[in-house]
Amino acid sequence: MSERTAVIASRVGLHARPAGIFVAAVGELPIEVTIAMAGEPADDAMDASSILSIMSLGASNGDTVVLRADGEGADDALDSLVKILETDLDAE
């Protein structure tokens, strides 16, 4: 199991357009990725390819989230997703 943490950089938090960009990127991956707020048990982690799950997570600007994935290429995949979360997508 690979694991990464990321700090939400978008000013509006992880919803609206930033959430859409993130979910689309997860959807491109051949592996399953979960997302949870830092400190929450891994069992409560949600499907990162679901925009509705991401929105219900309610992650705001500055919050830390944990991404988890298994399988081949998981490390590289998570690194690329962290990069997306740590960019202010709303400003672009």
Add this chain to the structure above:
Amino acid sequence: MQTLSGKAPFDQAETGRTFTGVGVSPGRIIGSVLMMPHAVREPGVGERLADGTSAEEASAALRAAAKAVQTNLTARSVGASGAGREVLEATALMANDPMLVKAAVKLIINGASAERAIWDAAASVAEMLHNLGGYMAERATDVLDVRGRIVAELRGVPAPGIPYSDTPFILVGEDLAPADTATLDPSKVLALVTSSGGPQSHTAIIARALGLPAVVAALGVDGLTDGARVFVDGAAGTILVNPGGAEVALAEAWETTTAALALFDGTGRLADGHLVPLLSNVGGAADAVKAAAAGAEGVGLLRTEFCFLERETEPTIAEQVAAYRGVFDAFPGKKVVVRTLDAGADKPLPFLTDASEPNPALGVRGYRTDFTSPGVLERQLQSIAQAAEDTQAQVWVMAPMIATAEEAEHFAGLCAAAGLKTPGVMVEVPSAALTAASILQHVDFVSLGTNDLTQYAMAADRQLGTLAALNTPWQPAVLHLIRLTVAGSIDEGNNKPVGVCGEAAADPALAVVLVGLGVSTLSMTARALSSVAAVLASVTLPEARQLAGLALTAHSATDARRLVREKLPILNTLGL
């Protein structure tokens, strides 16, 4: 009036058939009809899988439908732009969302039909989003929209919402919802016709803003079918099936008229030379530039909340200065009336308004947010003053939702402290109309907001189609409140201006009545400037006063409108 029967195929026998409704946006046009599909009917509560359908088959059908809806919305987002595109992209992702689909599949495994499963699964998600509040709560509507599309796909019926077509069409439906307006493409829709709704419905407002001919409350049009060829007269409020040569000529004449009407020479005046400055209502710099190009003699209403509607937090002073200056720069040497934030009721701003009020139209809105969020108004006035420096515009400021002279005095004090020289207030609460003389002792001008003045005078919610007949500024009671406001200015004695910046000013016939009542300036959507100017130029001040008298003493709003329109033959000539 008879109605067409069900889905009978359209045929030649219908030729000449006429439907009559309320014309809410002028224009004469011929085109082919596309019907707005009905809202999706809810599947029966507890509806089970049909005999012979396995859970696997139903799940596969659901997944295929979700995928199809996603593909369709994604394809449409490519052709859209701006906010409309973002809405479509986000709803496309929701349509095939794994959480939503998994929840529905679970219900199917427990025996629910695919339609009922997605219905209930989406309801739970929507409720969860609703409970999160704020931005998430607004997205709950998107989930329900997606649900309707998936159910329609499963049933093999057209998706709800505005139909999509490559060729321009006349949209016919029951009424438009606010969400539909985001996906209405004005290059594809020629005219709007609805069987319900009223002059203040969303359909009417969007039609006027886009300059599309529109008829609302046209009973029976639900029976028209896709492809029917009709003539729509948005001033007369009529729809004619299979028009003939006479209508073709009228539609062609309208095209010529609009070209001629597009010209406004920049000076509003009556036939006898009496000046009536015609200004424009704008929501930001882009609007202001268009209004200036259309000949507006200034801005009669800058709706500052439109600069910040999507904001979760109060805009900074620097952001505000930039937004206001863009408008001031479009009108050097001209008057620009800035209205302070009018948040609340149908225009909530998360940093100012409380969404849980039981009766928001009568709640803390407009100027009243200064009671609950002190400081925001002062910082806004400071920003306006700062933006006004180094511009050549004459900057006036007014507060919305003023109810008493005491509030007007307080607002004038805040303006003076910010260094703003021309304070004024909106008259939209009947109490302000009745005490205009006292109010004008504290401020330099008033501006009538006829939309809210009408809803408060008639105690009729602006959004309710069933109360449309009450909700028109042609109501003699509303006209009397306007007359009393002018009388208040006369009593005060310093000839302080009384303007109108509501929808009423954009109705050329009503504009004549307003001038006759003594209103000094009219402010409207830029599209209406030329038609209002053309009609005003056809009457003298004594004639306008006489028409105002007819309207004031009319038995009903309908009579008032009819009596005045009969005396203004130019309306028919121009097709207004």
